[in-house]
Amino acid sequence: MSRNPGVDAAWDAVLSHRPDETRAAVAERFVDNGISPTDVASVLADMGDGLYAAAAQGDEHWTQRFGGPLAVALLAAEVSALAAHLNSRASAVRARATDGLLDDFSAVTVAARLGVSRQKVYDIARSSTSGPFIEQAPGGSHA
Template identity: 55%
Template sequence: MTRKPRGDSSIATESLPEAWAQVLAHRAVDGMDLDELVARFTSCGIGPQEVSAVLMDGGDSLYEAAAGREPGWAEQFGGPLAVALLAAEVSVFASHLNSRASGARSVAVDTLLDDYSAVAVARELGVSRQKVYEIARSGLRGPHLDHVPWRKT
């Protein structure tokens, strides 16, 4: 499994650690050692550009290819193992964004409770009063990415 999808890398070898750190920033903020993950990707011929492309399209290209089930559909990504690794990374990234959004929701609900009753907040959110307290308690636990990779500023 040493295929190189999409040809040679356009990032110079000396900048690879920086490129990997940038594309896997959602992993780095969680304190993960990226070396093992990068080794898995590179052993399949996947570079940071391929991971970035899949994250930037939210996994659409992977999904479309898999849903089409054409013969050899996974080859454009480097094969089934590469697809499994890339899809897992989309999932991890989505989980990170979900956690970040849940934290923002928690802070907002806690702020609402300063001015409104839990019953009123629950009614507006369409959840139970108990759920309002649960949401507000969660807080904004991080660290989280400051912004998504497709945002330029």
């Protein structure tokens, strides 16, 4: 990344869902393959819908608009990394809410309302609520 002065802030923003210790290596992989922070941001903003639509069309040259097959593989992997991060964040929110429910209701009641077993309620409530997590998903907005 030192080849591109000033790019660190852009990569930090677009890869904010990545842990600090891996972000530079991920950005470097993108840079080495001619993929800009704007390219990654665009794919993450629609959660890979554009990649999927292009792949589903069946055109033999569908990867070219994204920079070729390697670029598509890297971009799709980043969508997956973001989705995993958002899944972990949602699980942390659910754990905190479920733990709060157990302050006011029995595990049996909470289980019935959530549609899970009583044991699962305890598993959910014990889940980790630690981050760090991004505050806003790409393309999302706070109401």
